[in-house]
Amino acid sequence: MQKLTTWMLKARYGIVAFFLAATVVCGALTMLVSVNYDMVDYLPDEAPSTIALDVMDNAYETAVPNLRVMVPDVSIPQALEYKERLAQVPGVDDILWLDDQVSLTVPLETLDQETVSDWYSDGCALFSITVAEEGQLETLEQIRQIIGDGGAISGNPMDTVNAQVTTSSEVKRMMSYIIPILFLILLLTTTSWFEPVLFMVNVGIAIVLNMGTNLIFGEISFITQTTGAILQLACSMDYAIFLLDRFEEIRKENVPPMEAMAQAVVKSASSILSSGLTTVVGFAALIAMRFKIGPDMGFVLAKGIGLSLITTLIFMPCLTMCCYRLIDKTMHRSFMPTFERTARATSRIKSFVTIMVAVLLIPCCLAQQNLSFQYGMSGMAAPGSQVANDRDAINEKFGESASFALMVPEGNSAAEKALSEEVKALPQVASVISYAETVGSSIPDQYVPPDQLKELNSGGYTRLVITARIPPESPETFAFVKTLRQTAQKYYPDSALLAGECANVYDMKETITADSVKVNAIAIGAIALILLVNFHSITLPFFLLLTIESSIFINIAVPYFTGSSMNYIGYLIISSVQLGATVDYAILFTNRYLENRAQMPRKLCPAKTIQDTAGSILTSGGILTVAGLILGLISTNGVISQLGILVARGAVLSAILVLVFLPALLTAFEPLILRTTRKLHFYQEKGAAQT
Structure with missing residues (x-):
């Protein structure tokens, strides 16, 4: 691999040019990727309602009424005039009102009042309209013009159009916040003013390549479109940081830059690939869902992490060698603390935190069984938006x-x-x-x-x-x-x-509820296998997964204790996303713990490992937290906003438990770990038997 890497670095200008050209092409291709805003299309083909829709589309020209339109302050004759005008709007396939239920030639007082109040109440008329799937935006705009600002519109087409209108603008707005904030985080956690530029260019190219190559899927969901780039950015930034950290470490030994980068690629490839593979597996587990939003997100996110690995191991070394002198000229002192006091304090409270986690897991498990879920589009409109106000x-x-x-x-x-x-x-x-x-x-x-x-x-x-x-x-x-x-x-x-x-x-509920156990089992099983191979241990994968799964359990239980409902799509996705994105923290900590334990007594090892890894874990967790918060605070879509908050809270919980709960497990179960791990040697303490 050393020879291949050396050859790659010699051809660095050609490789950089190739990646830049590919980025331009993929940037153009992103315009051709269709975005689907209708969640119904992601139901399994065998779902009863999907079969019913297919039959109805083939047998009938019009679908089920899907829109409610209210016009205030109208008389019966005026309501009939509004009905005629609304029926003429292109895209309105059918319209129903009170005159389709009863005869209006007789006084309203003589009719069934419950039936009347369903369509006409206190001078307000409510029309039930069937809107065609094509051109819904234009249809709703014309309906709005007819009924005026005092009227109200509610229904699935309104939810779909709202998602369509807001998605593109919100993605741009999110990126306008997240890029400067992440750039600031990188400035504070690196030792060169220019390094953050390299990191952002590297991950930016990977994101554009992923977005452009989404064309192979034909179309993607608006949820994937909104969250994909941000999650890819947050989950893959670490890879380039690992590479440049190793590059700088080797250069301190007076190794020439070209040779130092070649060694850095070879020495960091294993840890970068292991880290990336766990994230890929976490996202790929979503592909097993019968509800097609899972495969939609799973394929795109797994492909995105794969492309991030490629850009980090091929493009990033070449780009760095093209401008490493700028890194040298812009060096500055480290702004990161040593975490020495934090490590000592954390080490002291690890037993208390372990007890607290054990105690918390019981009510959290019970809370998860009693969560209030939402499954459809009804919870997607943000409170205070026109969609929510009209519906209310x-x-x-x-x-x-x-x-x-x-x-x-x-x-x-x-x-x-x-x-x-x-x-x-x-x-x-x-x-x-x-x-x-x-x-x-x-x-x-x-x-x-x-x-x-x-x-x-x-x-x-x-x-x-x-x-x-x-x-x-x-x-x-x-x-x-x-x-x-x-x-x-x-x-x-x-x-x-x-x-x-x-x-x-209803079918969505039945489908994705059945998906939950399968998706989690695949993600946990596959990552456990990767950890087993990585550590050559039977017990270490268990302790690492226990740490991350505990943080997931606590994270998901929070909505129950706060009395809020949770969208089931977000519930399914966060389990895989948090596991795949944050298990890297546990891998990094455990690797360093085992290295330190080979050179020092058990009592000193936790604090030293926390001191060594806190900077990297908090940087990575901070990036993921910022990305999640921006999703949660800016998106007006309920599913995406809730997913963002879950990602942010999950990153914080995972980082805390890795730095406090995991060292307690590794210390307490050290004899068991020694007996169940291959080729593991710890520091020989006086009077202690060595395995």
Whole structure:
């Protein structure tokens, strides 16, 4: 490898030029990568609601009502005029209002007041609209122009468009904050004013290469688009720091720069690759999820870390050799403390912290079993945003509501009539529009207007459009979806299909809940295997994983103790991200601990190891914490914001436990570690047997 590295450094100008050219090309390719903002598309193909949507798309021209539009201060004739204007908007496939439920030729006082209040209350009219998937942004803009600022819009298209509008601007805003802050952190933790420039150029090129090569996937989710670059930056910055630290260490021995860099690459490659591999495995575990947002993020993030490893081991050495004189000219004293007092203080309280962690894990385990989760798009709008305000205004006036399309095989009028009656009798149901209800089974099809007929009977199916007084997701909602499916199953065994946002969320819940155990088991198992090979030990991987998993348990339990709900997507992702990104701290600490223990007594080793590694661990943890906080504080998307806070809190917890809890474990279980680790030799203390 020494010869290959030397040849690479001699060809440094050509390699640097190649990477810069590739970066320009990938920068252009990023414009061609499509971004998907609809979470429904990431349900498994075999999910019942996915099958129902596919059938409905093929059989019917219009989908389920997916938008609620409220217009205040209108009379009945004015509401009918608004309905006509809204129906003419391009992209509005269908619109329902009170006149589709009852006859408005009679006084409202004589009608069923519960039905009336679902559509018209205190001078406010509520329309149920079906918006096509294409051109939703333009459609919503025209609807907003018609209803004015006093009106309100709520529904899945509004959530999707909000994500579409905010994602691009928020990514730029996040980067405008994170780059200067990380640059400042690097200035304070390095000994050259120019080194941070090299680090940022190296990781920047890796990020652009990753974003451009995402074109091979065709499209990525907006969650991946928003978080991918920031997580890649935060998780891979260490690799270049490891390399340059080793380069400077070798140069202090008066080794010529070219030879010093060649040695630095050879000597640091193993630790860099081991560190990178654990992060890759943590991200790659997401690929095992049936819910496709996992593979979407897993492939992109794992590829990003892989590209970061390549740029660090090939591009970074060549770039450094092209401008190492600038590093020499801009040297400054270290601003980092020695951590000597911190190490002594930390070493003293390690037993107390160990007891505290052991005590905390029990309630944290119980808290995780009782977390309140959100699974769909309903929790993605930030409080105070127009999306959230409009939704609250509609819910306050008319209550929460959801629409479904229940499709059954056409031709059995008696079963359809009985099903429609039973569904209408459910207490949550506000209305049912079906062929049997609207037209009547006794009227032949040829006497029914074709437009009305094809909305209900098409492609061999007849459709019941159901409006229910339930929230987008809640235990009540999930119970209602289950009841609807069971009711349809009685009349149409294994042939009824249910579509709608709530059905999608229900299937999302069922899918990603089943994913959690599998994803965590794969991540923990694969990383344990890497650690087993790295340390040649049976017990050390257990102690390292116990440390990081303890920090994950505490991190995830916090929402329960603060009384807040947690998005399940963030819950799944943080388990893999925190494990893959912070297990490096435990690896670094353990490697240095074993080196120190070979040269000093057990009593002195923890403090010395903390002093040696605290700077690197806190720098890495600080970068990940800053990245997470910026995601959490700037993003208006609930899932991304919560994921950012989880990443930041997880980085802090992992760093603390590695510096306090892990040394206590290594010290307390030293005899067991000696017996279960190959070729391990510790400092011979007086009166102690040596293994």
